Amino acid sequence: MVFTCIQCGQCCMYLGDYIVIDAKIGPYSFSCSCVSTNTVFQAVVDEDKRSYFDDGFSSAHPHACPFLRPTGDGRIVCTIHETSPVQCKLYRCVALKIYSGEKQVGYITGMGALHSDDPDLRSLYDSCTSQISKEEQERDKWFACFFEKHGYRTE
Ligand code: SF4
Ligand code: SF4
Structure with missing residues (x-):
């Protein structure tokens, strides 16, 4: 089966304890930890997603990954697609x-x-x-x- 992600966001809604922002190091840059793999990474919000990033979604959904945001057209997306951890890039909810x-x-x-x-x-x-x-x-x-x-x- 060829997996197609429909960007529903459900897989990231409860990952707030696993993808953790340790420090803000720039306007859209963060030093982060991936708790499940015990690794650190630097996240930069994708330029084309910065308008979504600046909303109140994270405080209203404290269990969600801090980089998850709705786009207003029914999708809920990762706003750090380019710098997300490798396990996020490879994730498939249905194989x-x-x-x-x-x-x-x-x-x-x-x-x-x-x-x-x-x-x-x-x-x-x-x-x-x-x-x-x-x-x-x-x-x-x-x-x-x-x-x-x-x-x-x-x-
Ligand atoms: S990978 Fe996540 S965002 Fe994509 S379809 Fe599956 S649950 Fe939804
Ligand atoms: S970094 Fe992106 S893909 Fe990974 S858990 Fe957070 S929103 Fe989901």
Whole structure:
């Protein structure tokens, strides 16, 4: 499946404890920490997103990443796209959709986690976790083969 981000912003709405501004070092520049990877990075708000950045979204959404902002046209975007940490750039909320017949019963995230309420699919996923490849590209293909072998359809 080719992943297309629709810029809904949902993946970043609760990352305020993980992407942390340590200091403001310029009008639109910040020294930051990525808590989950224990790394520091310098963030510069993209020039074309500075008008969004200067609103009150962050104080109204204290759990959101401090760089997330609505654009006014239904999108909620990262305002530091050019300088965001690598794990943000690579993030995919959905890597593979899983169907039983025509009904979608779950999906695999870019990190290889299953999101599903279907107990049979959940139990099948649990049975294969020790075999899952650590390489992202291989992992998508591996999951597609695995679920198709067990009667599901994937996209
Ligand atoms: S990656 Fe995030 S912003 Fe993009 S579609 Fe998925 S949840 Fe929405
Ligand atoms: S830096 Fe950008 S992509 Fe990363 S969590 Fe914040 S808003 Fe999301």
